[in-house]
Amino acid sequence: MQEKDILQEEIKEVEKLLTVNKLTKENATFSETKGGFITLLLDGEQKGQVNVICTFPFTAPNEFLSVRTADDKEEELGIIENLNDFDEQTVLIIKKQLEIRYFMPEILKVFSVKEEYGHTYWSVLTNKGKHKFTSPSGSSGSVIRNGNRVIIKDSDQNRYEIKDLSKLTPKEMKKLDLYL
Amino acid sequence: MSEKRPLSEMPKGLKQIVEDKKLLKTKLLIFAEADMNSACDFCRFVLLLTEDALVVGTNNKLGFSDPDNKEIDYSDFSFTEYKISELSNPTITTYVVGGMFSAKIGGEQTPICAFTNAYKGRVMRIKEILSVILENKEIKPERLFEDKRDEFCHKCGMPYPEKNRKICPKCMDKRKIFFRLASCFKPFKFKLVLISVLCILSALVNSVWPILNGTLLYDNVLAKNKANSVFEALPFEDFSIFLLILVFMMVGVKILQQLFGVIQGILVAQIVPKVVADLKNKVFASIQHLSVSFFTGKETGGLMSRITSDATNVTNIFIDGLPFILPNLFTIIFSCMVMFATSPLLAVVAIATLPPAVIISIKLEPVLWHYNSRRFQTARDFRAKLNDNLTGARVVRAFGREESEKVRLQKVNENVAAAQTDAMNFDVKYTALYHIAQSLSSVLTFTIGAAFVLAVFKPQMTYGTLMTFTGYVSLLAGPANFFSFIFRWWSDSMNSAQRIFEILDAKPEVTEDPNAVPKTNIKGNITLKDVTFGYEENREVLKNVSLTVNQGEMLGIVGKSGAGKTTLVNLITRLYDVTEGEILIDGVNVRDMRFSDLRKNIALVSQETYIFKGTIFDNIAYANPSADRKTVIDAAIAASAHDFICKLPDGYDTEVGSGGRGLSGGERQRISIARAILADPKILILDEATAAVDTETEKNIQASLKKLVKNRTTLSIAHRLSTLRDADKLVVIERGKITEQGTHKELMLKKGEYFKLYQIQSKALAMRGIGD
Numbered sequence: 001m002q003e004k005d006i007l008q009e010e011i012k013e014v015e016k017l018l019t020v021n022k023l024t025k026e027n028a029t030f031s032e033t034k035g036g037f038i039t040l041l042l043d044g045e046q047k048g049q050v051n052v053i054c055t056f057p058f059t060a061p062n063e064f065l066s067v068r069t070a071d072d073k074e075e076e077l078g079i080i081e082n083l084n085d086f087d088e089q090t091v092l093i094i095k096k097q098l099e100i101r102y103f104m105p106e107i108l109k110v111f112s113v114k115e116e117y118g119h120t121y122w123s124v125l126t127n128k129g130k131h132k133f134t135s136p137s138g139s140s141g142s143v144i145r146n147g148n149r150v151i152i153k154d155s156d157q158n159r160y161e162i163k164d165l166s167k168l169t170p171k172e173m174k175k176l177d178l179y180l
Numbered sequence: 181m182s183e184k185r186p187l188s189e190m191p192k193g194l195k196q197i198v199e200d201k202k203l204l205k206t207k208l209l210i211f212a213e214a215d216m217n218s219a220c221d222f223c224r225f226v227l228l229l230t231e232d233a234l235v236v237g238t239n240n241k242l243g244f245s246d247p248d249n250k251e252i253d254y255s256d257f258s259f260t261e262y263k264i265s266e267l268s269n270p271t272i273t274t275y276v277v278g279g280m281f282s283a284k285i286g287g288e289q290t291p292i293c294a295f296t297n298a299y300k301g302r303v304m305r306i307k308e309i310l311s312v313i314l315e316n317k318e319i320k321p322e323r324l325f326e327d328k329r330d331e332f333c334h335k336c337g338m339p340y341p342e343k344n345r346k347i348c349p350k351c352m353d354k355r356k357i358f359f360r361l362a363s364c365f366k367p368f369k370f371k372l373v374l375i376s377v378l379c380i381l382s383a384l385v386n387s388v389w390p391i392l393n394g395t396l397l398y399d400n401v402l403a404k405n406k407a408n409s410v411f412e413a414l415p416f417e418d419f420s421i422f423l424l425i426l427v428f429m430m431v432g433v434k435i436l437q438q439l440f441g442v443i444q445g446i447l448v449a450q451i452v453p454k455v456v457a458d459l460k461n462k463v464f465a466s467i468q469h470l471s472v473s474f475f476t477g478k479e480t481g482g483l484m485s486r487i488t489s490d491a492t493n494v495t496n497i498f499i500d501g502l503p504f505i506l507p508n509l510f511t512i513i514f515s516c517m518v519m520f521a522t523s524p525l526l527a528v529v530a531i532a533t534l535p536p537a538v539i540i541s542i543k544l545e546p547v548l549w550h551y552n553s554r555r556f557q558t559a560r561d562f563r564a565k566l567n568d569n570l571t572g573a574r575v576v577r578a579f580g581r582e583e584s585e586k587v588r589l590q591k592v593n594e595n596v597a598a599a600q601t602d603a604m605n606f607d608v609k610y611t612a613l614y615h616i617a618q619s620l621s622s623v624l625t626f627t628i629g630a631a632f633v634l635a636v637f638k639p640q641m642t643y644g645t646l647m648t649f650t651g652y653v654s655l656l657a658g659p660a661n662f663f664s665f666i667f668r669w670w671s672d673s674m675n676s677a678q679r680i681f682e683i684l685d686a687k688p689e690v691t692e693d694p695n696a697v698p699k700t701n702i703k704g705n706i707t708l709k710d711v712t713f714g715y716e717e718n719r720e721v722l723k724n725v726s727l728t729v730n731q732g733e734m735l736g737i738v739g740k741s742g743a744g745k746t747t748l749v750n751l752i753t754r755l756y757d758v759t760e761g762e763i764l765i766d767g768v769n770v771r772d773m774r775f776s777d778l779r780k781n782i783a784l785v786s787q788e789t790y791i792f793k794g795t796i797f798d799n800i801a802y803a804n805p806s807a808d809r810k811t812v813i814d815a816a817i818a819a820s821a822h823d824f825i826c827k828l829p830d831g832y833d834t835e836v837g838s839g840g841r842g843l844s845g846g847e848r849q850r851i852s853i854a855r856a857i858l859a860d861p862k863i864l865i866l867d868e869a870t871a872a873v874d875t876e877t878e879k880n881i882q883a884s885l886k887k888l889v890k891n892r893t894t895l896s897i898a899h900r901l902s903t904l905r906d907a908d909k910l911v912v913i914e915r916g917k918i919t920e921q922g923t924h925k926e927l928m929l930k931k932g933e934y935f936k937l938y939q940i941q942s943k944a945l946a947m948r949g950i951g952d
Contacts, residue, residue, distance in 0.1 A: 010936075010940050033289060034290070035291055037289055070273070072915075100219075100275060100280070100294070101275045102275070103220050103277045103294075104277070105222075115550070128220070128221050128222045129221065131222065156296065156297040156298045157277065158277050158296045158297055158298070159277055
């Protein structure tokens with residue numbers, strides 16, 4: 001009897017694992033705590049603090065967002081198929097959260113790029129302020145270019161983004177040209 | 181042991197302010213910095229933790245404080261004090277980059293600061309100690325210290341390019357490295373001196389050429405004038421004889437030049453390969469002694485390039501660089517002397533017009549180098565893609581993706597072509613520009629010189645002298661070029677040398693105690709006492725694990741993937757050292773045992789099987805190279821490997837490539853089991869030893885394992901619980917902790933996690949009709 005129960009329970013658990021719980025504005029209400037964290041009310045049940053994770057951070061940052069509990073288990077509570085289906089306020093707080101999670105300052109201006117002894121030294125202006133960093137040169141993966149969008153990873157694995165290369169001045173482009 | 185530094189050490193400027201403002205009431209435990217506010221803007225933060233308060237200071241100034249300003253100005257920082265009693269639930273939320281430090285303040289989880297990866301370690305430590313204080317536990321004193329390390333170079337203030345490699349390529353002591361490197365060439369001292377002498381000799385011979393080709397030819401032989409020349413002492417008057425002599429001299433010079441070159445080449449060929457091989461051997465030898473953690477911390481690719489290209493890089497400067505410094509210098513001085521002696525004015529003109537070419541070379545050579553490295557990079561990418569496609573040929577065809585693969589390869593190929601075009605374009609332009617600059621210089625010199633010949637300026641110059649003069653001007657170009665890149669070359673190879681020495685000097689993290697007591701006869705009693713371990717700091721994989729296995733017993737280890745099972749056995753074999761607690765074998769701490777005793781008595785059959793390049797016989801005999809054919813066959817039979825080996829055309833002599841190409845997963849696993857059987861260890865570790873084989877083979881292997889585990893202490897990790905039923909004891913590990921212990925029967929009665937897992941597995945198997 002008991003063995004059967006365990007199996008049933010397990011099957012339920014597996015089924016739960018295998019079904020995607022779609023979060024919509026009808027069943028899910030997100031709100032922001034004073035401390036700036038997000039909580040979720042799902043089907044009338046308070047789920048507490050949650051983390052929102054992009055499943056396609058580069059190619060579709062607003063789609064298929066996985067919402068997970070903020071504890072060690074990081075259990076998935078559901079998926080937001082398209083963030084824009086939600087109301088403005090929700091979009092705002094989730095976007096704010098994502099921006100922090102995928103912290104990636106945007107490079108607005110390139111002061112100098114210098115290559116020395118196998119490392120590239122960058123000095124740039126980002127939307128988060130002036131910054132200097134070093135990236136290992138020649139190693140694939142430190143500079144990812146996708147059309148006009150460039151993502152640079154420094155030696156600490158921090159990321160920086162140039163949203164649109166064509167918006168840089170020709171002088172800056174010239175400085176960058178060799179490193180892309 | 182690396183030097184330890186107390187975490188309470190503050191920068192001077194901050195210390196002053198903390199004292200002036202009397203910010204701390206009790207002793208500072210930890211100081212940390214962070215670089216972002218809760219909105220993730222770059223911003224300076226300092227965190228000061230004492231036993232009764234957390235003080236947070238910030239200047240709220242947006243923008244990253246410039247790392248060039250080694251001294252940060254703390255005078256405009258404002259400080260907030262949080263009493264420990266006000267705080268609860270300190271949390272680090274990790275993000276893709278860095279994370280956020282928050283705590284419950286007044287019932288609300290409140291962000292304190294955020295940080296990028298560079299500052300992660302320290303902030304995590306603050307959180308850790310804060311949690312300990314909040315739980316009213318005792319702070320372990322060693323957690324208030326860290327290995328001495330810095331983020332920025334002491335000399336120039338630049339951040340270290342690689343954080344775990346505290347070396348500033350700009351400021352490293354290149355001379356010291358150079359002399360250390362020079363010691364590699366000691367056995368070839370004599371030959372190196374000979375090379376240098378040859379270099380000087382060929383420089384001398386080179387400098388004679390413009391005289392033969394200029395004054396002697398035009399002013400003496402062609403102008404039929406014997407005066408002021410080597411011919412003056414000769415008794416002939418026939419100038420065709422002089423011409424013949426001159427031709428012989430010219431041919432002689434050319435032959436000498438080539439001769440010196442050939443001897444030099446032979447000498448170089450004798451030295452370089454030996455030194456390179458020697459360096460590689462040394463690097464390889466010291467890699468063998470390093471702990472496993474060294475390899476997990478670095479990319480294998482990086483290691484390969486260190487062994488291969490760095491050694492070559494380093495030797496090049498000794499062969500193509502250093503011996504030429506003196507001759508080049510000699511050429512410059514000698515040419516200048518001749519030029520100034522011939523015509524000071526013209527010499528000044530020639531030297532003054534030389535810099536443009538040198539500047540072009542200094543400025544553009546690195547750019548050219550860059551284009552070329554991009555060319556190599558794209559070529560590498562292409563090779564990788566090609567390799568991908570060829571090894572994945574079956575998958576490509578199975579999914580009918582031939583067409584799209586073509587397109588994918590085409591794209592990469594186009595990149596290669598584009599990079600090549602760019603490099604060639606630049607090369608052509610660069611060469612043209614360089615030659616124009618050089619030609620302008622010689623044309624200018626020549627024009628002014630011609631004016632001297634035509635006697636427009638005084639004193640008049642002969643045509644031959646002008647030819648000699650321009651000959652020397654062009655001789656200057658080579659050395660000027662040489663000195664323009666030798667400095668860059670020098671630092672590059674010293675950087676390579678530094679990397680090599682780093683491996684040579686690396687201290688293994690797991691070291692043998694020099695006073696270790698030899699203990700050849702191990703019985704096999706294993707005891708773990710409060711073992712805690714993590715691969716990374718602040719991330720414990722095992723927490724306070726204690727267990728005992730008596731000699732000859734079999735211990736089954738059960739748990740979900742990632743629970744820490746493999747880590748546990750890695751610690752027993754001492755691939756890593758425990759962070760806290762101890763592991764005893766027969767009552768002796770594994771740290772006090774010799775590696776050879778430990779490894780000889782423990783054999784591991786793991787889920788990663790590795791087959792070395794060689795025959796199957798060699799692979800089985802790897803554990804005991806002196807084993808004869810009979811013993812190897814016996815081991816193979818015991819591992820159920822004999823049958824499949826016999827079916828191979830070359831039997832035990834079958835060559836298996838690196839990575840064991842040509843063998844299936846199950847076959848490889850059986851070979852590694854045979855290897856373990858042959859090792860005849862007192863302690864046997866089976867880490868998912870039968871995971872890759874089919875049920876039939878598994879049954880065979882289980883049978884042979886049953887034979888094998890007799891009289892040995894066995895630790896067996898398995899997902900299929902049925903294989904562990906016979907174990908004397910089972911432990912269930914969950915998230916790095918032992919949650920259940922006992923025999924199969926006891927655990928089944930307990931109806932806990934093991935019971936649950938067992939039920940699911942047997943039911944699931946029964947449903948598919950393959951249960952026992």
